[in-house]
Each structure stands twice: as structure tokens, then as C-alpha cells.
Amino acid sequence: MLWANGSDGLPPDPVLNDYHAILNELHWQDGVVDTVSNVNRAWSGIHMVGPYVWRPPYYWFSEKYGPARGSSAEEGDNETIPPLESLKKFIPPDHLWPIDEYWYFHAGANEGNNTLENIQRVLEQRYGPSKTVQEFSRKAQLAHYEDVRAQYESYATHWANRKMVVHWMMNNPWPSFFGHLFDAYFKPGGGYFGAKKALRPISIIWDYYGTGDRSSARIYVVNRTAEPRRRSTT
Numbered sequence: 001m002l003w004a005n006g007s008d009g010l011p012p013d014p015v016l017n018d019y020h021a022i023l024n025e026l027h028w029q030d031g032v033v034d035t036v037s038n039v040n041r042a043w044s045g046i047h048m049v050g051p052y053v054w055r056p057p058y059y060w061f062s063e064k065y066g067p068a069r070g071s072s073a074e075e076g077d078n079e080t081i082p083p084l085e086s087l088k089k090f091i092p093p094d095h096l097w098p099i100d101e102y103w104y105f106h107a108g109a110n111e112g113n114n115t116l117e118n119i120q121r122v123l124e125q126r127y128g129p130s131k132t133v134q135e136f137s138r139k140a141q142l143a144h145y146e147d148v149r150a151q152y153e154s155y156a157t158h159w160a161n162r163k164m165v166v167h168w169m170m171n172n173p174w175p176s177f178f179g180h181l182f183d184a185y186f187k188p189g190g191g192y193f194g195a196k197k198a199l200r201p202i203s204i205i206w207d208y209y210g211t212g213d214r215s216s217a218r219i220y221v222v223n224r225t226a227e228p229r230r231r232s233t234t
Helices: 013-026 057-061 084-090 117-127 133-157 190-198
Strands: 002-004 031-033 071-076 164-168 202-207 218-223
Touching: 057 133, 084 133, 117 133, 133 164, 133 190, 133 202, 133 218, 190 202
Parallel strands: 002 031, 071 164
Antiparallel strands: 202 218
16 A cells, blocks of 8 residues: 555645654554655656546557556546446437537546547547447447556556556546546446456456567466466366
């Protein structure tokens, strides 16, 4: 366990001093950092730079992108499309397709997120245009699955350069397209099952990025249990 005195920045000095005094009084035995964001005057070695949009598996497996390495306090996708069953619960039937302002109301406030531009572009370029909300949502579950699965698989296979990860986010408090693994109705989407698959105790992981020039790929066997595993002779 790691205790952080601050999240996106440092607490005010009087508050931070009080935190330090309390931790000392408690003889706090675990790790402590003053913030989990990369602010200049108190960088803890942990960064909070996302990414906050969908990324393909090679993003996570290659060594090209800084946010995909190191210790990350936040990374995920701010444009997460729930399964069709959930969409029908909070989008009126006559606004389910095409995507319009009824969808935007439940999206994030950041530019790009608020009109779901990135995820629409990703799904069209990766899987082709969607003609119905059913097709769009189905493709979205596949995209979220492969993104989140690769995110956690690369965490396991690149341990030397990837020590900690906090997923942004686990769930939503209201019906929303903002990042989540399961939605406000507790309905798991593709990202949930991608994480579940990647976090199995024993995993065989396919890294198609490999050397980056498509001449070769890599296969990893990951053991997350506390016991060594050896190849069976039977």
C-alpha cells in the first residue's frame, strides 16, 4: 500500500505539515508520497499524464510512449460506450441513433470528449462505419476490450519499466460515457472483460508489436501467483 498526501497536486503547506506530523505520530510503516502527480517541486516518481483516450495494443507494448511506462496514477479512456442494454436506459429511443446532443449531455466536459469524437473516429477507422446503434455499441465493446487488456498485459510483461498503474476509472456514479469498466447500472463492458482476461493468475500473452518492424512478435507466460510454476511432464 502507498499513502499519498495529495492527488493532482500538493496540499497547502499547513495541511501538508499536519499530514506529516500525523504520519510520524502513527509510525506509518508503508510508503508515503506527497503527491501522485508530476508537479515540479515535489515529483514522487509517479506521473498522472494519462492517456485518457483509446489506444491500440501496440501503444502499451512498445517502448515509444512515456505515459505507458513508469508508475501511473491515472490512465484510461474518457470515452467509454456502455453496452446497448444500458444505452437504452438513459438515451431516449428516438435519439439512440445517430449520436446527437442527448449523447453529449452524458459525455465529459473536455474538448473532444464532450462530442465523443475520438471513439467515433477509432471505431470507424479500425472496424468500419456503423449503421446502427447496435453495431456501434458492439464494436465499442471490442475496442475497449483490446485496449484495457493490452494495458494490463503490458503491465505484467514490462514490469522492469512499469511498476504501478491505477485505472481511470472503475465505475460511474450516473449514466455516463466517461471512462469506466462497468457503468452506473453495474453492467460490465468490454473493458471489464479485457481487464479480467489480462489479470488471470496464469496468462499467456501475445505481443504482436514485437520488434516494431513486423518481422517478429513475442509470447510471454506470466505467473501472478505466489508459487513457482514448472512445465508438467504429464
